[in-house]
Amino acid sequence: MTKKVMILPGDGIGSEIVEQAMAVLEVAAEKYKLALSLQQGLIGGASLDAHGEPLTDDTLRAAGDCDAVLLGAVGGPQWDTLEREIRPEKGLLKIRSGLGLYANLRPAILYPQLAEASSLKPEVVAGLDILIVRELTGGIYFGEPRGIRTLENGERQGFNTYVYSESEIERIARSAFEAAQKRNGKLCSVDKANVLEVTVLWREVLDRLAPEYPDVELTHMYVDNAAMQLVRAPKQFDVIVTGNMFGDILSDAAAMLTGSIGMLPSASLNENGFGLYEPCHGSAPDIAGQGIANPLATILSAAMMLRYSLNMGEAADAIEAAVSKVLEQGLRTADIYTDGCRKVSTKEMGAAVVAAL
Amino acid sequence: MTKKVMILPGDGIGSEIVEQAMAVLEVAAEKYKLALSLQQGLIGGASLDAHGEPLTDDTLRAAGDCDAVLLGAVGGPQWDTLEREIRPEKGLLKIRSGLGLYANLRPAILYPQLAEASSLKPEVVAGLDILIVRELTGGIYFGEPRGIRTLENGERQGFNTYVYSESEIERIARSAFEAAQKRNGKLCSVDKANVLEVTVLWREVLDRLAPEYPDVELTHMYVDNAAMQLVRAPKQFDVIVTGNMFGDILSDAAAMLTGSIGMLPSASLNENGFGLYEPCHGSAPDIAGQGIANPLATILSAAMMLRYSLNMGEAADAIEAAVSKVLEQGLRTADIYTDGCRKVSTKEMGAAVVAAL
Ligand SMILES: CC(C)[C@H](C(=O)O)[C@@H](O)C(=O)O
Ligand SMILES: CC(C)[C@H](C(=O)O)[C@@H](O)C(=O)O
Numbered sequence: 184m185t186k187k188v189m190i191l192p193g194d195g196i197g198s199e200i201v202e203q204a205m206a207v208l209e210v211a212a213e214k215y216k217l218a219l220s221l222q223q224g225l226i227g228g229a230s231l232d233a234h235g236e237p238l239t240d241d242t243l244r245a246a247g248d249c250d251a252v253l254l255g256a257v258g259g260p261q262w263d264t265l266e267r268e269i270r271p272e273k274g275l276l277k278i279r280s281g282l283g284l285y286a287n288l289r290p291a292i293l294y295p296q297l298a299e300a301s302s303l304k305p306e307v308v309a310g311l312d313i314l315i316v317r318e319l320t321g322g323i324y325f326g327e328p329r330g331i332r333t334l335e336n337g338e339r340q341g342f343n344t345y346v347y348s349e350s351e352i353e354r355i356a357r358s359a360f361e362a363a364q365k366r367n368g369k370l371c372s373v374d375k376a377n378v379l380e381v382t383v384l385w386r387e388v389l390d391r392l393a394p395e396y397p398d399v400e401l402t403h404m405y406v407d408n409a410a411m412q413l414v415r416a417p418k419q420f421d422v423i424v425t426g427n428m429f430g431d432i433l434s435d436a437a438a439m440l441t442g443s444i445g446m447l448p449s450a451s452l453n454e455n456g457f458g459l460y461e462p463c464h465g466s467a468p469d470i471a472g473q474g475i476a477n478p479l480a481t482i483l484s485a486a487m488m489l490r491y492s493l494n495m496g497e498a499a500d501a502i503e504a505a506v507s508k509v510l511e512q513g514l515r516t517a518d519i520y521t522d523g524c525r526k527v528s529t530k531e532m533g534a535a536v537v538a539a540l
Numbered sequence: 541m542t543k544k545v546m547i548l549p550g551d552g553i554g555s556e557i558v559e560q561a562m563a564v565l566e567v568a569a570e571k572y573k574l575a576l577s578l579q580q581g582l583i584g585g586a587s588l589d590a591h592g593e594p595l596t597d598d599t600l601r602a603a604g605d606c607d608a609v610l611l612g613a614v615g616g617p618q619w620d621t622l623e624r625e626i627r628p629e630k631g632l633l634k635i636r637s638g639l640g641l642y643a644n645l646r647p648a649i650l651y652p653q654l655a656e657a658s659s660l661k662p663e664v665v666a667g668l669d670i671l672i673v674r675e676l677t678g679g680i681y682f683g684e685p686r687g688i689r690t691l692e693n694g695e696r697q698g699f700n701t702y703v704y705s706e707s708e709i710e711r712i713a714r715s716a717f718e719a720a721q722k723r724n725g726k727l728c729s730v731d732k733a734n735v736l737e738v739t740v741l742w743r744e745v746l747d748r749l750a751p752e753y754p755d756v757e758l759t760h761m762y763v764d765n766a767a768m769q770l771v772r773a774p775k776q777f778d779v780i781v782t783g784n785m786f787g788d789i790l791s792d793a794a795a796m797l798t799g800s801i802g803m804l805p806s807a808s809l810n811e812n813g814f815g816l817y818e819p820c821h822g823s824a825p826d827i828a829g830q831g832i833a834n835p836l837a838t839i840l841s842a843a844m845m846l847r848y849s850l851n852m853g854e855a856a857d858a859i860e861a862a863v864s865k866v867l868e869q870g871l872r873t874a875d876i877y878t879d880g881c882r883k884v885s886t887k888e889m890g891a892a893v894v895a896a897l
């Protein structure tokens with residue numbers, strides 16, 4: 184049966200990196216006899232320019248009709264002055280929420296070949312392999328009421344609502360417990376239960392579910408301490424689960440611990456394993472069009488897609504092995520370049536992965 | 541005129557570290573002919589045990605009648621099972637809010653003598669000196685409505701409100717602009733204006749005030765990026781200003797960059813320069829009573845108090861110089877100990893600072 188994939192290149196370096204991931208996908212499909220049909224759509228600034236909105240309902244529907252979505256990146260300075268409601272980022276929020284992609288998996292892995300790229304001491308990060316499970320369709324990102332109002336005294340007040348229901352917490356918690364079962368059996372839930380009631384409920388739900396996963400050791404940590412511990416001793420973590428806002432902050436910090444955010448893929452899944460896959464990094468408008476962006480995070484996102492949404496684990500393994508091999512060969516895009524390696528372009532890097540496949 | 545200081549040792553290592561800071565204050569007062577009168581009160585678990593609440597109105601009033609407050613730390617596992625309303629942390633929130641201490645100044649400074657303690661590479665953190673200005677009496681910490689309610693379908697929902705008015709933003713922004721003027725003239729305001737309306741207003745107010753401080757260069761950064769940049773290249777920052785929640789997270793991350801959180805003081809000020817001074821670290825119940833805690837953050841907090849609230853800059857300078865001197869001499873408490881130094885107790889460290897004075 185043919186699997187349909189919606190490709191949304193987005194903005195900035197998006198189209199360059201996605202092009203390489205598509206090439207890799209096509210070769211993998213041929214080699215492993217996978218019937219893949221790739222179609223393309225617009226999101227972010229690209230959609231704004233064409234349709235006046237960052238994601239059309241048509242594209243959302245078409246994406247939902249596919250088996251998975253591969254996304255590049257969205258945003259750029261030319262759209263920064265627009266009203267918030269029609270900014271490129273809204274397209275991202277709309278597809279996450281519209282397709283119910285509540286489970287965002289963000290691995291932070293340090294490739295041994297790239298150990299030097301980290302700003303942390305080698306002994307602190309060598310072998311780092313943590314997974315951040317971030318709730319992606321609730322919390323303060325989507326909570327109502329929200330807005331800016333004028334008070335009686337004439338001054339304005341901005342407000343947002345941080346809100347989670349038990350069922351929302353339960354489903355992301357189950358994703359995290361299950362992820363921990365497949366890894367090293369350690370789950371750290373991050374909250375601010377000493378101050379915020381919404382996270383008191385969060386903690387309660389986690390504790391209630393824990394007995395159902397006796398093979399997982401559940402701990403709790405306040406978000407301020409988690410930010411510290413990620414800097415101090417990140418290897419103490421296996422899986423971290425947290426809400427949308429804290430997850431945004433901690434997953435970026437964790438990604439940066441590796442020093443090579445250009446290498447990190449991510450998956451955003453719904454209840455049925457349908458998923459959107461995208462690199463952790465952004466659209467990097469400063470280097471867009473120069474052909475020097477690192478396509479590996481997008482290629483690794485494509486591998487995650489094959490594994491989690493398309494049930495093609497073998498092809499996923501092969502792509503990941505091919506990526507390791509090109510790193511082994513000393514090929515590096517500019518963002519991960521160090522002395523003694525060979526600096527390559529986006530295209531050369533993509534071609535090298537294809538060749539290694 | 542005699543200046544009155546309220547000393548609130550709190551819990552855990554609080555009394556041990558505060559004892560040393562008091563000894564240093566007394567010697568400084570004698571040497572610089574300062575009329576200081578120190579009185580003590582209870583906060584946190586200590587107050588809970590004595591009065592059933594983490595801060596009594598009497599103590600709050602007495603603290604407000606002084607010229608400044610020096611605090612140790614609050615909290616410990618024996619109170620963790622209590623209801624949130626009467627947990628030790630509530631004492632801290634009550635004194636911050638009750639005395640209007642909206643401007644929390646948290647320096648993250650790497651002492652050259654302690655460069656090795658950082659988990660980051662020396663070249664990334666050498667000479668690090670940043671100041672985080674955190675709004676402390678508003679935002680989601682105090683926003684209403686808040687709580688846990690039961691929905692019509694029977695499931696519970698937790699909620700908190702992230703709220704700031706223009707005047708709240710303006711006063712913390714002014715503190716930050718003024719701090720930047722006294723430092724290197726760079727102010728980075730951290731928000732999540734691409735998602736949260738409350739921080740759209742935050743950004744607007746900062747931009748509106750900027751022309752009044754032409755000697756300060758104002759930039760804006762999203763909180764997820766700020767967390768990354770703190771890990772990647774923290775020396776790009778001079779002063780960071782942000783709301784209560786983001787400030788909680790980023791100031792702890794920044795403190796940990798130094799690897800020696802036992803060295804970092806903080807000040808929380810109101811409109812009139814009245815302030816509460818406390819170390820950045822917590823009550824460390826695991827080492828309480830062993831006489832090994834590092835008293836230097838509290839001693840440096842006392843120095844900040846002399847400078848900012850008691851107008852005794854000369855004595856403050858002398859205390860800070862004395863702290864540098866004992867580090868120079870190779871004295872280290874356990875938390876900052878490295879090979880080749882001399883490991884000392886809390887008391888020995890305090891005595892060494894007194895001697896250096
Ligand atoms: C672009 C922005 C809305 C988005 C978020 O905050 O979720 C991004 O930072 C991310 O983490 O994917
Ligand atoms: C103890 C807690 C309530 C407090 C806070 O979150 O403000 C602490 O983490 C701090 O940063 O001073």
